[in-house]
Amino acid sequence: MNHLFEIxxxxxxxxxxxALNGVSLSVEQGAIGLVGQNGAGKSTLIKILLGLxxxxxxxxxxxxxxxxxxxxxxxxxxxxxxxxxxxxxGLNGIEYVGLSGELNGMPRKIALRRAxxxxxxxxxxxxxxxxxxNYSAGMIxxxxxxxxxxxxxxxxxxxxxxxxLDPDGRSAxxxxxxxLAQRPNKxxxxxxxxxxxxxxxxxxxxxxxxxxIVASGTLDSMLAGEANTFLIRWKNNNExxxxxxxxxxxxxxxxxxxxxxxxxxxxxxxxxxxQQFFQLAKERHVTLVCLEPEEMDLRTVYQRLVGFKSNEPxxxxxxxxxxxxxxx
Numbered sequence: 001m002n003h004l005f006e007i008x009x010x011x012x013x014x015x016x017x018x019a020l021n022g023v024s025l026s027v028e029q030g031a032i033g034l035v036g037q038n039g040a041g042k043s044t045l046i047k048i049l050l051g052l053x054x055x056x057x058x059x060x061x062x063x064x065x066x067x068x069x070x071x072x073x074x075x076x077x078x079x080x081x082x083x084x085x086x087x088x089x090g091l092n093g094i095e096y097v098g099l100s101g102e103l104n105g106m107p108r109k110i111a112l113r114r115a116x117x118x119x120x121x122x123x124x125x126x127x128x129x130x131x132x133x134n135y136s137a138g139m140i141x142x143x144x145x146x147x148x149x150x151x152x153x154x155x156x157x158x159x160x161x162x163x164x165l166d167p168d169g170r171s172a173x174x175x176x177x178x179x180l181a182q183r184p185n186k187x188x189x190x191x192x193x194x195x196x197x198x199x200x201x202x203x204x205x206x207x208x209x210x211x212x213i214v215a216s217g218t219l220d221s222m223l224a225g226e227a228n229t230f231l232i233r234w235k236n237n238n239e240x241x242x243x244x245x246x247x248x249x250x251x252x253x254x255x256x257x258x259x260x261x262x263x264x265x266x267x268x269x270x271x272x273x274x275q276q277f278f279q280l281a282k283e284r285h286v287t288l289v290c291l292e293p294e295e296m297d298l299r300t301v302y303q304r305l306v307g308f309k310s311n312e313p314x315x316x317x318x319x320x321x322x323x324x325x326x327x328x
Contacts, residue, residue, distance in 0.1 A: 003064065003188055004026055004129040004155055007050055010058035012044055019044045020210040023058070031181035035192040036208040043083065044156050045208070049189075050080050063154070076105055079153035081144050083191075093119055093128045093135075093143050100147035111150060122176065138169035138310035145176065155187040156180065161201045162197055171198075177201045195302070209306045217250040222301055226294060230274075233290035234281060235263065247280045265294065286311040296309075 003026055010023040020041050034042050038165040047053040049062055051071020060067045062074050088096060094115050101111025119128045122142045127135065141161060148156055161177065161313060162170045178201050181188050190201055198205055199219070234244060245255050245264060254267040266277075274291065281288040 004032075004063045006061040006064075006191075007060075008050070008059045010045075010055055010060060012048065012053070012055045012057075019211055020048075020055070023208075023213050024213070025132055025213060025216065026203075027206070027216075029185070029187045030189065030204055031202040032256065033202035033205040034208065035195075035198055035205055035294050036193060038193055038209045040193075041211045042193075043201055046080070046159050046189070047232065048158060051075065051077060058285055072086065076151065077154045079148035079151070079156045081148040081156065081158045081161055082170075083163055084236075086147070087132050087140060089133045091129065092131055093124055093146075096143060097146045097150050098320070101150040104151035104153075106151055109260065113215075115146070116148050118149055122146055123172075129308065137164050138159050138166070138172065141165060141169070141173055145173075149180075154185075155189065156237070157189050159191045160193075162192065162194065174200045175187060211303055214305050222296060224296070226267065226271055226296075228272065229294040231258075231263075231290070231294055232277060232288065233258075233263050235287045235289055244281060244284045244286045247284050248277075250282065258302055266296075273286070274319075 005025070005027050007023055007025045010020050011018070012020040023041075023045065033044065036042055042309060045187065046059060048055045051067050051074065056066070063077060065074055067074065088099075091099065093110065097115035097118060098108065098112040102108055103115055104252065106114070119125055122145065124139060124142055124146070127139060132140070132143065141164075145158075145161065148158070158177070162173050165173060174197060177188070177190065180186070180205075181201055188201075190198070191205040192198060202219065204216070204218050205222075206216045238245075245257065248255050248264075248266060252269060255270070258264050268276075277291055279286055
């Protein structure tokens with residue numbers, strides 16, 4: 001399978017601000033989530049992949065071609081949906097999408113025919129002749145998506161496509177993206193800071209934090225959790241909370257205390273028997289009330305990788321590494 005893009009030691013600065021710091025990735029076809037906090041470098045990376053921003057250092061290849069030398073020629077194979085920019089006041093929906101097709105090399109007649117088809121498919125048939133400045137936020141995002149799709153690109157670069165949408169609009173957009181992600185021989189790179197959006201649409205994820213790649217890989221591998229890892233809860237009888245944890249550590253387990261008293265995450269060796277949890281609890285006069293294998297969620301994984309403590313974290317990390325690839 002051919003690589004969508006290959007990045008080696010990518011650096012980009014805005015004046016004194018280091019936006020991307022040594023990014024290295026090799027990404028293959030599929031539905032890929034690019035996730036991180038606002039300001040992590042997601043939009044900068046997308047614009048570099050498109051050739052809209054000339055990077056400071058490193059190499060970037062898209063479909064095997066150096067973006068620094070052939071960015072214009074590659075744009076016909078790429079569909080780009082910006083987060084905020086892109087709407088042209090004074091144009092109606094058909095004119096806007098048709099113009100996007102012409103700018104990507106389509107004959108005017110074919111571009112307009114394709115625009116009519118897309119607006120019908122995206123639920124904008126009745127608004128096709130309405131001026132864009134009279135569109136709602138949800139309609140604007142859909143018309144931008146239509147303009148991204150009109151020339152049938154091989155890969156979509158979507159920058160925060162659910163930004164500014166109400167819950168119903170966000171659900172509708174995610175349903176569209178999920179359908180697009182399932183097209184054969186087509187790919188999608190989807191930038192967001194929202195955990196649930198990636199989980200709904202993508203099979204792979206790239207985690208970026210402060211301009212560096214924290215992790216990349218498949219969602220399935222992340223959600224499987226770590227082998228020989230358990231979550232335990234217990235009630236004290238006559239022993240202090242530290243006594244049981246100390247006994248586990250002395251037996252070779254790695255222990256991380258939970259947020260509340262009587263909770264912990266425990267990593268043991270492959271030779272460890274679950275019966276040892278109960279035996280040590282009996283010796284320390286505590287009652288073990290819960291013993292279950294760890295099942296990871298996206299919030300927990302992200303927090304462990306980057307230490308994000310907000311109530312609304314960005315999403316997801318996988319295996320922590322400096323330059324791992326995303327493989328289909």
